Amino acid sequence: MTTNMLTEQELDEIYTFAVQLGKDAGKLLLEAAQLRFAGSESTVLEVEEKDSSVDIVTKTDEDVEAFIKTSIEAKYPHHKFIGEETYSKGASRSYLISDTTPTWCVDPLDGTVNYTHLFPMFCVSIGFIVAGKPTIGVVYAPFLNQLFTSCRGRGAWLNETQRLPLIRSPIPPMPVNAPSGCVFSCEWGKDRKDRPDGNLYRKVESFVNMAAEVGGRGGKGGMVHGIRSLGSATMDLAYTAMGAFDIWWEGGCWEWDVAAGIAILQEAGGLVTSANPPDDPETAEIQEVRLGSRLYLAIRPAGPSKIETGREGQERTVREVWRRVRELDYARPGA
Amino acid sequence: MTTNMLTEQELDEIYTFAVQLGKDAGKLLLEAAQLRFAGSESTVLEVEEKDSSVDIVTKTDEDVEAFIKTSIEAKYPHHKFIGEETYSKGASRSYLISDTTPTWCVDPLDGTVNYTHLFPMFCVSIGFIVAGKPTIGVVYAPFLNQLFTSCRGRGAWLNETQRLPLIRSPIPPMPVNAPSGCVFSCEWGKDRKDRPDGNLYRKVESFVNMAAEVGGRGGKGGMVHGIRSLGSATMDLAYTAMGAFDIWWEGGCWEWDVAAGIAILQEAGGLVTSANPPDDPETAEIQEVRLGSRLYLAIRPAGPSKIETGREGQERTVREVWRRVRELDYARPGA
Numbered sequence: 001m002t003t004n005m006l007t008e009q010e011l012d013e014i015y016t017f018a019v020q021l022g023k024d025a026g027k028l029l030l031e032a033a034q035l036r037f038a039g040s041e042s043t044v045l046e047v048e049e050k051d052s053s054v055d056i057v058t059k060t061d062e063d064v065e066a067f068i069k070t071s072i073e074a075k076y077p078h079h080k081f082i083g084e085e086t087y088s089k090g091a092s093r094s095y096l097i098s099d100t101t102p103t104w105c106v107d108p109l110d111g112t113v114n115y116t117h118l119f120p121m122f123c124v125s126i127g128f129i130v131a132g133k134p135t136i137g138v139v140y141a142p143f144l145n146q147l148f149t150s151c152r153g154r155g156a157w158l159n160e161t162q163r164l165p166l167i168r169s170p171i172p173p174m175p176v177n178a179p180s181g182c183v184f185s186c187e188w189g190k191d192r193k194d195r196p197d198g199n200l201y202r203k204v205e206s207f208v209n210m211a212a213e214v215g216g217r218g219g220k221g222g223m224v225h226g227i228r229s230l231g232s233a234t235m236d237l238a239y240t241a242m243g244a245f246d247i248w249w250e251g252g253c254w255e256w257d258v259a260a261g262i263a264i265l266q267e268a269g270g271l272v273t274s275a276n277p278p279d280d281p282e283t284a285e286i287q288e289v290r291l292g293s294r295l296y297l298a299i300r301p302a303g304p305s306k307i308e309t310g311r312e313g314q315e316r317t318v319r320e321v322w323r324r325v326r327e328l329d330y331a332r333p334g335a
Numbered sequence: 336m337t338t339n340m341l342t343e344q345e346l347d348e349i350y351t352f353a354v355q356l357g358k359d360a361g362k363l364l365l366e367a368a369q370l371r372f373a374g375s376e377s378t379v380l381e382v383e384e385k386d387s388s389v390d391i392v393t394k395t396d397e398d399v400e401a402f403i404k405t406s407i408e409a410k411y412p413h414h415k416f417i418g419e420e421t422y423s424k425g426a427s428r429s430y431l432i433s434d435t436t437p438t439w440c441v442d443p444l445d446g447t448v449n450y451t452h453l454f455p456m457f458c459v460s461i462g463f464i465v466a467g468k469p470t471i472g473v474v475y476a477p478f479l480n481q482l483f484t485s486c487r488g489r490g491a492w493l494n495e496t497q498r499l500p501l502i503r504s505p506i507p508p509m510p511v512n513a514p515s516g517c518v519f520s521c522e523w524g525k526d527r528k529d530r531p532d533g534n535l536y537r538k539v540e541s542f543v544n545m546a547a548e549v550g551g552r553g554g555k556g557g558m559v560h561g562i563r564s565l566g567s568a569t570m571d572l573a574y575t576a577m578g579a580f581d582i583w584w585e586g587g588c589w590e591w592d593v594a595a596g597i598a599i600l601q602e603a604g605g606l607v608t609s610a611n612p613p614d615d616p617e618t619a620e621i622q623e624v625r626l627g628s629r630l631y632l633a634i635r636p637a638g639p640s641k642i643e644t645g646r647e648g649q650e651r652t653v654r655e656v657w658r659r660v661r662e663l664d665y666a667r668p669g670a
Contacts, residue, residue, distance in 0.1 A: 183452050
């Protein structure tokens with residue numbers, strides 16, 4: 001059995017390599033962060049005098065991406081590499097994932113604002129894509145010492161020992177009245193323009209619909225159990241794979257923000273489709289997300305109940321979310 | 336030198352006791368959580384059949400509070416004890432903190448929704464109050480292995496080794512254009528009534544003012560660096576003490592949600608005052624928060640800049656927040 005052109009043995013080897021790469025890169029991130037608080041006072045002062053903390057972060061971002069890229073090129077010279085830093089500096093903005101070449105899709109530092117402020121929700125994100133499908137995912141949050149890993153057919157794992165989702169005896173079904181009973185994960189993002197009906201207001205309207213009491217908001221009130229915003233799309237996806245978040249809804253992410261997280265979530269049994277509701281949300285086919293669409297709705301792994309399969313519960317939840325959220329405007333510049 | 340009626344040696348002993356109590360209680364929380372995912376399948380199934388996960392959580396909450404209360408009463412029989420579970424079952428709802436008796440103020444499980452869903456942002460919160468002032472704080476988040484501790488005059492610490500705030504060579508001043516550049520921490524809370532100008536809408540209006548681009552929202556746009564919602568007031572305060580969050584603004588918490596967190600934040604050098612803007616936000620004296628007011632605005636520890644002291648930067652930030660937020664309605668039932 002092969003995955004595209006790779007044998008299972010080759011895939012095993014790539015997985016082992018990717019996990020070690022994630023650990024090493026996360027260590028570099030943490031060491032650079034520690035320079036700012038745990039290093040010798042002279043080191044810290046020297047760095048602080050030369051650069052602002054934002055410059056330090058940018059340099060760390062670039063250094064860690066260069067480390068990951070060099071390591072991959074040395075080991076797998078025929079694979080394609082897409083990284084946030086590389087991409088920002090050139091190339092077209094059309095869809096980046098090729099169907100024909102195995103591709104590494106890497107964010108050396110997801111949760112940059114968190115990293116700048118030393119809030120622990122930052123991570124390195126390494127995805128490996130075969131035939132257009134996220135196949136391996138490695139997410140390492142070194143300040144939390146949380147490592148999320150997956151490879152297609154081999155399960156998704158926390159710290160290599162706890163299988164995801166965490167609760168699996170049995171895996172709970174989606175709540176009967178979802179989104180009620182669900183933890184809803186969402187982000188405010190960077191588009192904060194005070195423009196009537198712009199993304200900021202469409203997001204807020206959606207958040208409030210999900211939050212408000214059942215029956216409120218003209219019947220759109222979702223009374224979710226809680227709303228969480230962590231400032232990292234990758235960590236949002238990892239916690240959805242874990243089962244801690246039931247729903248993640250977001251627009252604006254790029255491929256490297258989500259490739260590894262989607263690989264882990266799908267391998268754990270989660271569903272990922274488009275954030276934007278279709279014209280017929282109640283009946284539309286629920287299509288698998290297109291990596292690079294910039295619009296994501298993720299549902300946690302779900303088990304069956306007495307009345308529906310796990311997939312049916314996830315799809316029911318997707319439709320309930322679509323009924324409450326607005327369409328977001330995050331086109332691809334090149335699309 | 337004494338703190339109220341306690342000698343420094345007595346305070347040291349109480350601090351040591353409180354830290355160990357927090358570690359032991361956190362271990363109980365994690366063990367109960369692990370029963371749901373890492374225990375033997377038979378154990379898990381047996382528990383799941385008897386109770387819903389909400390019941391399991393309630394029972395854990397009560398068991399851990401009983402453990403903490405019993406331990407304190409055995410060691411310090413003359414101290415007063417206030418716990419969430421004890422309080423919920425009776426007593427008046429007037430201000431609970433006495434000026435005359437040293438008082439333990441305990442939330443055995445803060446972040447209950449997170450705990451139910453196994454999102455790691457839950458913790459035990461143990462505060463010790465002398466002469467009405469939070470004096471010792473112990474916050475332990477066992478799933479993250481993060482222990483925050485403080486005792487007045489002895490510093491605030493992460494995992495007993497890293498002093499808070501983390502960046503302290505030097506401690507950064509508040510940003511010149513705060514709230515721009517700040518990470519803003521806030522919670523959606525439980526009051527989700529769809530009532531015109533109710534707490535839900537006042538909160539959302541405040542969040543949007545803090546989020547929107549500078550110059551937007553009729554000049555109220557704060558363009559904060561990021562907005563975070565963790566679902567735990569105690570963890571919000573702990574990360575503000577760490578310096579990871581610059582501003583935390585919230586209404587509705589009770590004493591046990593904040594006593595330990597306020598102790599830690601104040602010892603780290605943070606400022607805590609009221610969430611609700613006074614009539615004259617630009618000139619009003621910035622008063623120390625009254626524990627039990629249910630309205631909290633916290634600012635991280637700040638160092639001096641070339642033009643102001645750390646305290647001046649904090650007070651400037653308080654006024655900028657007050658200018659952007661609405662008054663919340665969380666009266667004490669008995670007040």
